[in-house]
Amino acid sequence: MKTEAVLFAGVAGFFLAAGAVYVWLSGREPAGSAALAVSFVMASLMAFFFAVNYRRRGARPEDDEKAVIADRAGPLGFFPPRSAYPALTALGAAVTALGIVFGLWLFIIGFGVLAAGVGGMAFQYVQREA
Known part of the structure; x- marks a missing residue:
């Protein structure tokens, strides 16, 4: 460095x-x-x-x-096999962006979907044993 x-x-x-x-x-x-x-x-x-x-x-x-x-090699970590949360996050981001154009009501709905997707990705494997 x-x-x-x-x-x-x-x-x-x-x-x-x-x-x-x-x-x-x-x-x-x-x-x-x-x-x-x-x-x-x-x-x-x-x-x-x-x-x-x-x-x-x-x-x-x-x-x-x-x-x-x-x-430099070491443990690679955990990679999930499949998840619906990335698609949900993308949908939430798209609806949030449309909400900027069409109104606050759509922005709030999109932000809720986006928050659910990001939260789901962050906490999907919390119970997984390390």
């Missing part, structure tokens, strides 16, 4: 320099200045995240040129 931290630090430095030049040349125009400032903050946050994770966990197998694929 050290490479990613350096990469995002470089992006943050670019946004900082571009923002300073933009503020100087535009006469403090607020929209572009704010966009570049937010871009700088977001890139800095990502660089900080990757740097902290690198310090905590150290180098990954991907960082070693002599590593093999098996070095």
Whole structure:
């Protein structure tokens, strides 16, 4: 993750320099200045995240040129065989989007269906033994 931290630090430095030049040349125009400032903050946050994770966990197998694929292998986890909840979630999202166009009543119905689908996906296998 050290490479990613350096990469995002470089992006943050670019946004900082571009923002300073933009503020100087535009006469403090607020929209572009704010966009570049937010871009700088977001890139800095990502660089900080990757740097902290690198310090905590150290180098990954991907960082070693002599590593093999098996070095990263581990338990894959649980994958459900079939579920109706993804279709219900998609239906809820579609009805919610139509509700934005056609009215609050349809939006509320769609949001209820969407919440049921997302809740069902989240809690479908809660009773499953690990």
